[in-house]
Amino acid sequence: xxxxxxxxxxxxxxxxxxxxxxxxxxxxxxxxxxxxxxxxxxxxxxxxxxxxxxxxxxxxxxxxxxxxxxxxxxxxxxxxxxxxxxxxxxxxxxxxxxxxxxxxxxxxxxxxxxxxxxxxxxxxxxxxxxxxxxxxxxxxxxxxxxxxxxxxxxxxxxxxxxxxxxxxxxxxxxxxxxxxxxxxxxxxxxxxxxxxxxxxxxxxxxxxxxxxxxxxxxxxxxxxxxxxxxxxxxxxxxxxxxxxxxxxxxxxxxxxxxxxxxxxxxxxxxxxxxxxxxxxxxxxxxxxxxxxxxxxxxxxxxxxxxxxxxxxxxxxxxxxxxxxxxxxxxxxxxxxx
Amino acid sequence: xxxxxxxxxxxxxxxxxxxxxxxxxxxxxxxxxxxxxxxxxxxxxxxxxxxxxxxxxxxxxxxxxxxxxxxxxxxxxxxxxxxxxxxxxxxxxxxxxxxxxxxxxxxxxxxxxxxxxxxxxxxxxxxxxxxxxxxxxxxxxxxxxxxxxxxxxxxxxxxxxxxxxxxxxxxxxxxxxxxxxxxxxxxxxxxxxxxxxxxxxxxxxxxxxxxxxxxxxxxxxxxxxxxxxxxxxxxxxxxxxxxxxxxxxxxxxxxxxxxxxxxxxxxxxxxxxxxxxxxxxxxxxxxxxxxxxxxxxxxxxxxxxxxxxxxxxxxxxxxxxxxxxxxxxxxxxxxxx
Numbered sequence: 001x002x003x004x005x006x007x008x009x010x011x012x013x014x015x016x017x018x019x020x021x022x023x024x025x026x027x028x029x030x031x032x033x034x035x036x037x038x039x040x041x042x043x044x045x046x047x048x049x050x051x052x053x054x055x056x057x058x059x060x061x062x063x064x065x066x067x068x069x070x071x072x073x074x075x076x077x078x079x080x081x082x083x084x085x086x087x088x089x090x091x092x093x094x095x096x097x098x099x100x101x102x103x104x105x106x107x108x109x110x111x112x113x114x115x116x117x118x119x120x121x122x123x124x125x126x127x128x129x130x131x132x133x134x135x136x137x138x139x140x141x142x143x144x145x146x147x148x149x150x151x152x153x154x155x156x157x158x159x160x161x162x163x164x165x166x167x168x169x170x171x172x173x174x175x176x177x178x179x180x181x182x183x184x185x186x187x188x189x190x191x192x193x194x195x196x197x198x199x200x201x202x203x204x205x206x207x208x209x210x211x212x213x214x215x216x217x218x219x220x221x222x223x224x225x226x227x228x229x230x231x232x233x234x235x236x237x238x239x240x241x242x243x244x245x246x247x248x249x250x251x252x253x254x255x256x257x258x259x260x261x262x263x264x265x266x267x268x269x270x271x272x273x274x275x276x277x278x279x280x281x282x283x284x285x286x287x288x289x290x291x292x293x294x295x296x297x298x299x300x301x302x303x304x305x306x307x308x309x310x311x312x313x314x315x316x317x318x319x320x321x322x323x324x325x326x327x328x329x330x331x332x333x334x335x336x337x
Numbered sequence: 338x339x340x341x342x343x344x345x346x347x348x349x350x351x352x353x354x355x356x357x358x359x360x361x362x363x364x365x366x367x368x369x370x371x372x373x374x375x376x377x378x379x380x381x382x383x384x385x386x387x388x389x390x391x392x393x394x395x396x397x398x399x400x401x402x403x404x405x406x407x408x409x410x411x412x413x414x415x416x417x418x419x420x421x422x423x424x425x426x427x428x429x430x431x432x433x434x435x436x437x438x439x440x441x442x443x444x445x446x447x448x449x450x451x452x453x454x455x456x457x458x459x460x461x462x463x464x465x466x467x468x469x470x471x472x473x474x475x476x477x478x479x480x481x482x483x484x485x486x487x488x489x490x491x492x493x494x495x496x497x498x499x500x501x502x503x504x505x506x507x508x509x510x511x512x513x514x515x516x517x518x519x520x521x522x523x524x525x526x527x528x529x530x531x532x533x534x535x536x537x538x539x540x541x542x543x544x545x546x547x548x549x550x551x552x553x554x555x556x557x558x559x560x561x562x563x564x565x566x567x568x569x570x571x572x573x574x575x576x577x578x579x580x581x582x583x584x585x586x587x588x589x590x591x592x593x594x595x596x597x598x599x600x601x602x603x604x605x606x607x608x609x610x611x612x613x614x615x616x617x618x619x620x621x622x623x624x625x626x627x628x629x630x631x632x633x634x635x636x637x638x639x640x641x642x643x644x645x646x647x648x649x650x651x652x653x654x655x656x657x658x659x660x661x662x663x664x665x666x667x668x669x670x671x672x673x674x
Contacts, residue, residue, distance in 0.1 A: 007420035008664035009433060009486065013622060015362045015405055016440050018355030020628055023449040025352045030453045054459025059617075060631045060638070061456050066618040067625055068352055073618050083344035096346060103353050112360040116367045119398050122391025149346065280396075281403040281410050285350060288404055291357055294397045301397070327345035 024064045026104055029097040034088035042077040101145035107138045111295030123298040143205035147178035154184035156325055157270055157332055166191055169236040174226050175243045179206030186215035197222040231262045238263055241272040248299040256315030271333040274302040285329035361401045363441055366434040371425035379414040438482035444475045448632030460635040480542035484515035491521035493662055494607055494669055503528055506573040511563050512580045516543030523552035534559040568599045575600055578609040585636035593652030608670040611639045622666035645670055
């Protein structure tokens with residue numbers, strides 16, 4: 001404490017009321033406020049009328065979103081901040097508003113409703129654990145809602161694979177979800193074949209996306225758990241995007257041995273993870289991801305580079321190249337035998 | 338957008354996951370983490386053992402609280418930030434951890450569960466509106482949990498009343514809740530009499546506090562709604578702490594006329610409110626309070642100084658002195674006939 005200066009409860013209040021800010025964000029997305037403003041509605045009255053809301057409610061919501069930095073306010077007129085225009089206008093190709101459907105889904109929020117129990121227990125309590133249920137519709141919601149957030153990361157990964165354009169690479173996409181990672185590789189490499197592993201209800205979403213992006217004729221489904229199902233062999237590329245963090249280290253190592261066996265001698269595994277520094281408290285977004293794993297899984301975590309490297313080494317890989325992406329909390333790791 | 342620079346979803350992600358940070362804070366308070374650290378437990382293992390939690394859960398929670406700035410981490414040892422030591426160690430006289438009981442109560446969170454509906458409706462939807470139910474146990478929870486947060490504000494207000502120490506002032510405390518405001522005046526003025534208005538179940542809490550702080554012999558209860566009950570007359574001081582924001586302007590004006598009639602000629606009304614600037618988007622904490630009123634009340638708001646001044650003028654008051662408190666989102670307004 002600085003001498004003679006009493007601390008204020010400002011920061012505590014801000015953290016405590018964070019759930020109110022999440023709710024404001026969700027209401028803004030659900031009412032399409034950002035799109036309405038992009039379309040030229042500027043005053044609370046105009047935005048309210050365009051979005052079917054009451055003016056009082058809309059004014060308070062837009063003021064809140066202004067305090068949060070998502071909107072600007074000049075006099076009584078609102079406009080979009082740059083990131084808002086880019087990511088939250090439904091007419092923007094980079095629109096990611098749908099992520100609220102997953103991040104604030106009852107299952108995901110459920111894990112946080114009684115976080116105290118998860119801390120005591122050292123992992124998600126059974127009731128809340130939808131992560132490991134193959135029939136959970138949560139993963140279809142995930143696949144549908146999180147895809148847009150993954151495009152930039154998928155582009156960067158696919159651009160860095162380093163094959164000749166015409167190479168007939170064989171690709172395995174683990175827990176493909178929306179399928180965006182494998183599909184993006186197929187778009188970059190017109191002769192690539194993609195084999196996508198996931199539960200049945202999730203692969204339906206991946207298949208839809210493969211169709212939508214014109215790669216369905218080179219897209220193959222492997223239904224089942226990535227731990228048990230026959231993965232096939234002779235892959236040039238195995239994608240492991242946002243998968244390892246759901247499991248403990250021994251489970252990850254056992255799984256990576258399966259990848260090792262399925263990979264060609266000169267093949268590569270591309271892993272996407274939230275990778276905090278060794279202190280586990282920086283950078284913020286990477287470090288905070290651990291809490292989601294505490295709330296949602298029995299024993300998952302955001303692993304450090306040292307931990308991931310050790311897992312890969314124990315599974316037989318000898319090269320691991322870390323590829324962070326500027327401004328994005330997810331990093332890539334490229335591993336070879 | 339800065340030229341050549343793509344926006345990142347960093348801020349959006351941070352707002353969207355705010356509810357997870359509130360949950361981490363709540364878990365920290367419920368497990369007494371801050372108190373355990375103050376008592377000398379420094380590592381995740383030691384804090385876990387002292388608070389009956391699993392080490393994995395505790396480590397992830399403490400890392401999260403470190404990212405939020407509430408803890409510091411050196412190597413594998415955690416310590417308390419200054420504001421945390423002051424406000425969140427149960428052995429600190431300024432402990433305010435109990436505010437989670439109200440701010441994150443099912444009723445208060447309920448209003449935010451479907452904020453979209455409140456925005457559309459222009460106010461809390463009926464199901465969620467516990468604010469105006471006299472029998473709602475929410476207000477007893479409020480009274481018990483929010484008292485500690487009010488001490489500094491009550492001290493500043495009572496110190497500024499300006500009477501001779503021995504003055505036998507007659508004080509009315511509107512919607513007294515925990516009673517802290519009136520009780521603090523009674524402590525400052527040993528001959529003061531305090532009349533506290535609130536619903537029955539809430540006045541029980543105020544009465545307990547009057548006892549605890551040694552002013553029960555000068556403490557009188559007026560059970561009922563501040564809008565209907567006989568308030569009495571000839572008051573030197575009428576306290577209206579955190580009350581007006583629950584209601585619309587006409588309701589506030591009608592109520593202030595009742596205060597005007599109950600006040601001595603040279604008496605003063607002391608009002609505590611979150612008072613945003615005319616732009617309604619600054620300062621942050623004051624401006625954000627509007628959203629709580631949207632979620633929790635049919636037509637309340639965080640009123641600007643201009644709006645409050647106009648209400649008081651329309652109720653017959655001619656002087657209004659604005660007294661903000663540095664670092665605190667609640668301001669005082671002193672009004673005279």
